[in-house]
Amino acid sequence: xxxxxxxxxxxxxEVNRMAKELVREYPRxxxxxxxxxxxxxxxxxxxxxxxxxxxxxxxxxxxICCNRSGIDAEQWPALASDLLIESAL
Amino acid sequence: xxxxxxxxxxxxxxxxxxxxxxxxxxxxSRQDLTVARVDGFRLNDSTKVDVVMLVADDxxxxxxxMKELNVSNMRDVTSWLANVNNPARRVRxxxxxxxRVVVSPTRRTVGFxxxxxxxxxxxxxxxxxxxxxxxxx
Numbered sequence: 001x002x003x004x005x006x007x008x009x010x011x012x013x014e015v016n017r018m019a020k021e022l023v024r025e026y027p028r029x030x031x032x033x034x035x036x037x038x039x040x041x042x043x044x045x046x047x048x049x050x051x052x053x054x055x056x057x058x059x060x061x062x063x064i065c066c067n068r069s070g071i072d073a074e075q076w077p078a079l080a081s082d083l084l085i086e087s088a089l
Numbered sequence: 090x091x092x093x094x095x096x097x098x099x100x101x102x103x104x105x106x107x108x109x110x111x112x113x114x115x116x117x118s119r120q121d122l123t124v125a126r127v128d129g130f131r132l133n134d135s136t137k138v139d140v141v142m143l144v145a146d147d148x149x150x151x152x153x154x155m156k157e158l159n160v161s162n163m164r165d166v167t168s169w170l171a172n173v174n175n176p177a178r179r180v181r182x183x184x185x186x187x188x189r190v191v192v193s194p195t196r197r198t199v200g201f202x203x204x205x206x207x208x209x210x211x212x213x214x215x216x217x218x219x220x221x222x223x224x225x226x
Contacts, residue, residue, distance in 0.1 A: 058131070061127050061128065061129050062137065063126075063129065064125065064126070064127050064128070065113065065126040066123065066125045066126075067117040067118070067123065067124040067125075071123065071125075076125045076127050076140075076142065077127055077130055079144075079198065080130050080140045080142065080200060081216075081220070083142070083191045083193055083196070083200040084191065084200075084202070084213065084216060084220070085220045086191075086193055086195075086196075087191040087192075087193070087217070088218070
């Protein structure tokens with residue numbers, strides 16, 4: 001057998017082997033990729049849903065500004081509430 | 090026609106919002122007053138209002154503030170809740186955004202509650218009614 005012929009046959013055999021391997025491995029790879037995508041998607045959705053699903057600690061106000069520092073900001077919503085109730089009593 | 094009313098209401102809301110901020114800015118630099126602005130003060134699950142409060146440090150600054158605000162003319166500001174226990178006789182929502190003023194001489198505090206719509210108005214009255222009931226118990 002000539003060397004050239006042998007090389008050609010060898011390459012053909014190699015290509016066939018690779019093609020078989022590809023046919024065998026590709027569905028597995030696709031299945032693994034699909035599983036990984038699903039897992040990542042579920043994880044991502046779960047992470048994004050955490051702030052929505054967890055009960056939020058509602059402060060009873062959005063923002064407080066005060067012209068003086070060092071004063072407990074939480075006192076202002078309480079004062080706003082007290083003023084309303086006092087004025088109604 | 091309806092569009093014009095909506096535009097007018099929007100302008101009024103913008104003006105009252107600007108007035109509320111102006112109020113805070115106007116008094117924030119005063120040395121004898123503590124000025125606080127609570128944005129989105131919660132009245133119920135879905136309704137919030139913006140509040141500005143002026144607290145006088147002492148009797149002198151309180152007197153000065155009362156003169157500035159001309160409180161003698163504002164004597165009836167809290168009477169809007171007269172007959173509060175009878176919803177049918179409540180002071181009705183006028184349809185225009187307003188700032189409700191509450192004066193508390195014991196706390197030397199004036200509170201300005203910005204009401205943009207009837208829902209806020211009703212929520213404010215209900216808040217007072219519910220809390221009054223809570224206090225009376």
